[in-house]
Amino acid sequence: MTSQQEQNGADEHVEPPAPTERTDGPARAGAPFLDRFFEITRRGSTIPREIRGGLVTFVAMAYIVVLNPLILSSSSDAAQGTLGFVQVTAVTGLTAGVITILFGVVARLPFALAAGLGMNSFLAVAVVKDVTWPEAMGLVIINGVIIVLLGATGIRTAIFRAVPAELKTAITVGIGLFIAFIGFVNSGFVTRTPAGPPVQLGHDGSIDAIPTAVFIFALLLIAVLVSRRVPGAILIGMIVATIAAIVIQHFAKLGTVGDPSHPDPKGWNLSAPELPGQIVALPDFSLIGQFDLFGAFERVGALAATMLVFTLVFTNFFDAMGSMTGLARQAGVGQPDGTFPRIRSAFVIEGMGAVAGGATSGSSNTVFVDSASGIAEGARTGLAACVTGVLFLGSMFFAPLIGVIPMEVGAAALVVVGSMMVAQIREIDFTHFSVALPAFLTIVTMPLTYSIANGIGVGFITWALLSVLSGRGQKAHWLLWAVSIGFILYFVRGPITALIGG
Numbered sequence: 001m002t003s004q005q006e007q008n009g010a011d012e013h014v015e016p017p018a019p020t021e022r023t024d025g026p027a028r029a030g031a032p033f034l035d036r037f038f039e040i041t042r043r044g045s046t047i048p049r050e051i052r053g054g055l056v057t058f059v060a061m062a063y064i065v066v067l068n069p070l071i072l073s074s075s076s077d078a079a080q081g082t083l084g085f086v087q088v089t090a091v092t093g094l095t096a097g098v099i100t101i102l103f104g105v106v107a108r109l110p111f112a113l114a115a116g117l118g119m120n121s122f123l124a125v126a127v128v129k130d131v132t133w134p135e136a137m138g139l140v141i142i143n144g145v146i147i148v149l150l151g152a153t154g155i156r157t158a159i160f161r162a163v164p165a166e167l168k169t170a171i172t173v174g175i176g177l178f179i180a181f182i183g184f185v186n187s188g189f190v191t192r193t194p195a196g197p198p199v200q201l202g203h204d205g206s207i208d209a210i211p212t213a214v215f216i217f218a219l220l221l222i223a224v225l226v227s228r229r230v231p232g233a234i235l236i237g238m239i240v241a242t243i244a245a246i247v248i249q250h251f252a253k254l255g256t257v258g259d260p261s262h263p264d265p266k267g268w269n270l271s272a273p274e275l276p277g278q279i280v281a282l283p284d285f286s287l288i289g290q291f292d293l294f295g296a297f298e299r300v301g302a303l304a305a306t307m308l309v310f311t312l313v314f315t316n317f318f319d320a321m322g323s324m325t326g327l328a329r330q331a332g333v334g335q336p337d338g339t340f341p342r343i344r345s346a347f348v349i350e351g352m353g354a355v356a357g358g359a360t361s362g363s364s365n366t367v368f369v370d371s372a373s374g375i376a377e378g379a380r381t382g383l384a385a386c387v388t389g390v391l392f393l394g395s396m397f398f399a400p401l402i403g404v405i406p407m408e409v410g411a412a413a414l415v416v417v418g419s420m421m422v423a424q425i426r427e428i429d430f431t432h433f434s435v436a437l438p439a440f441l442t443i444v445t446m447p448l449t450y451s452i453a454n455g456i457g458v459g460f461i462t463w464a465l466l467s468v469l470s471g472r473g474q475k476a477h478w479l480l481w482a483v484s485i486g487f488i489l490y491f492v493r494g495p496i497t498a499l500i501g502g
Helices: 003-011 026-030 032-038 047-061 063-072 085-106 117-125 133-152 155-162 165-187 210-227 233-252 295-300 302-331 343-359 371-376 382-395 407-427 433-449 452-469 478-491 493-501
Strands: 113-115 190-192 199-201 365-367
Touching: 032 047, 032 382, 047 233, 047 371, 047 382, 047 407, 063 085, 063 113, 063 117, 085 113, 085 343, 085 365, 085 382, 113 117, 113 343, 117 133, 117 302, 133 155, 133 295, 133 302, 133 343, 155 302, 155 343, 155 478, 165 190, 165 210, 165 302, 165 407, 165 433, 165 452, 210 233, 210 407, 233 407, 295 302, 302 343, 302 365, 302 371, 302 407, 302 452, 302 478, 302 493, 343 365, 371 382, 371 407, 433 452, 452 478, 478 493
Parallel strands: none
Antiparallel strands: 113 365, 190 199
């Protein structure tokens, strides 16, 4: 199917969200090419709203420019090599900017891409214990090539279509809970306990940290603005809350939770919101091209390296598929069967994000559920993604300024957006237990295991088994069975890897 055919098929019967602003203003008359190319008016949006949505998405995702370098530069590899923080910061903004712009132009959807947190953590914690950083990035590239091939050949689209509508809706709801939970954790509203329950409210069951209070303020402010249908509600709320955080920090002089020398358990999660002494810094691109494509196969053996690639592919493939499903629904461009415009192009570009991330040593780039914040602000087209991409490129030079935005403020936007996505649960028929249980497990597994892919896998396996054992085998597509078997292998990859190693 060509891209145009995909567009025509996916757009049919889709009613764009009702616009909250006029769509016949000067922006449309003055920029007819942008309007036609991105189908802005057709999707019930405006150019100002797309620009604002792209800005909100960037603000919500800006933390990745700081957090990705922190994760990747914190681990030494098998040869005691490390990645430099400054260099990773540069390639994080570069790769996210280029791939997000490419995604916006080709797929024309308001989804932004950046270094995936699950993937970079897996690389830093598990992969580089056995291989070097260049070899690990080589595995990321191989993973990306496989993802591109699966997307270009239509296999990824076929698997997507084989997923029952109820599970696709459950994926959207699960992602909503997942990003809300991320927001609660990032803000300190929910924390780990030394013993007893896995999580608790604040510290020792109470809110006693100023940054968490800033999160609550930002959450309530955004909620009020959204409820009153104020244009730019999320962005306005985040800007006001950031200013408030800067003022508070000026007087409170709080530290950060992860400060290696003087950690402040009641401080800011990632960085303190202080006006930087330096606003502009030149990027260092020395990490580009520093990868070893097949070195891991020589170092740990073909079977062990293949298992690593298998894990990367499964995480990359289904995290992105789940994110796109939820975001497309929220943007009003998803069809009843879960597909959306230019789905094959979207899958191919997302795979290219993994290739580019490995080639620049910034880790695999994938679609971010944080894009939901920009969609909630009104973004409906690829123009918003292009705006976000340009801002990511700018972040290479303004990294010190971006660090001013506290994670607690971005967390508030995630909770608001999560609540919007959970509303899709009304489309699931819970009266049939063979539908209710897989949907429920999909929804709760995502936040509880901190993984979109895990939720999808548990849902797939449960749906397939219940379909057969309850006499409804025809309800499970054979591709669903094939993927379920793959997920079973994915879930027991630890013992399999141990056996191979032994």
